[in-house]
Amino acid sequence: MTSMTSNIEHVKPSYRFIAIEGVDAAGKTLLTSNLVPFIQTQLDKYAAQYEANFDVRGFTPWEGSERSQAIRSMFLGQNINDPMIEMMLIFAARRDLILNKVKPWLDAGGFGVIDRYVATTFAYQGLNSQVPSFMLWADLMRQTCERILPGLTIYLDVDDESVRERLELRGQPLDSIEERNAGGYNHLRAGFQAAFSILKTTSPESVYTVIDANMAPEVVLTCAKDIVEAYIERLFSVDAEVRERTSRLLDIYQFRMPEGLTS
DSSP: OHHHHTTOOOOOOEEEEEEEEESTTSSHHHHHHHHHHHHHHHHHTTHHHHTSOOOEEEEOGGGSOHHHHHHHHHHHSSOOOOHHHHHHHHHHHHHHHIIIIIHHHHHTTOEEEEESOHHHHIIIIIGGGTOSOHHHHHHHHHHHTTTOOEEEEEEEEOOHHHHHHHHHHHTOOOOHHHHHTTTOSHHHHHHHHHHHHHHHHHOTTSEEEEEETTSOHHHHHHHHHHHHHHHHHHHHOOOHHHHHHHHHHHHHTBOOOOTTOOO
16 A cells, blocks of 8 residues: 555545444444444543543434435436546535534534544545546545545444345345445445555554444444543543553554555
8 A cells, every 4th residue: 555645645534523434234324323322422521630521423424415315326226337526426415414504513512423424435435436546535535525534434344244134134226336236345345454554554643443243233333432541541631641541442443454454
């Protein structure tokens, strides 16, 4: 990855912004909704100390404006054979969400948790869709997302068998992107690995973690709570011992690159 990441401009992360990433049926939406109230209880611990109220809310790709929803329906409701068109549509829908929901919330001092973000776009529409240049993806990522990169990313790693079982239990027709990947998700997992290699170089101050999402949802939630609690405690604390302790805990869940994908 050295040749891919050597010329990437560094971006300071938005520390009050958390992204949940993973393939289809990894449990992103459920985890996002369950984490929001837990994060609020963690933030409330610091309200008196900082004489401020910290509020948190979750964001999903389908809660943008009518324009954003119209764009999303274009690439979910039909097969688009050109990866560039699909990637542009996805970035357009996300920019609408960023400009109208995420950025105003963060600018007002809020904390946000988003269900899938730029790593998902790279895995699905970037590396594995043969977009001509990963640098194009990196530039689009920075510009369309207003340089808003998460301070913490939680990647839900799940195998093909679990994905198929969960999609069957869902009992809903697959959208065009799910249909395209119905044969297996290993190529997407490799795409996420490559995305995190790039993002680690783009935003080296960010924290990237991984959870085995083949486990029961309540176990995944417990792991995510451990990560978030340590992250928030480290974010607010100036005590060296606390920061060292929380860093050790986060290191347990740290996303580590497989051989051949290190930057």
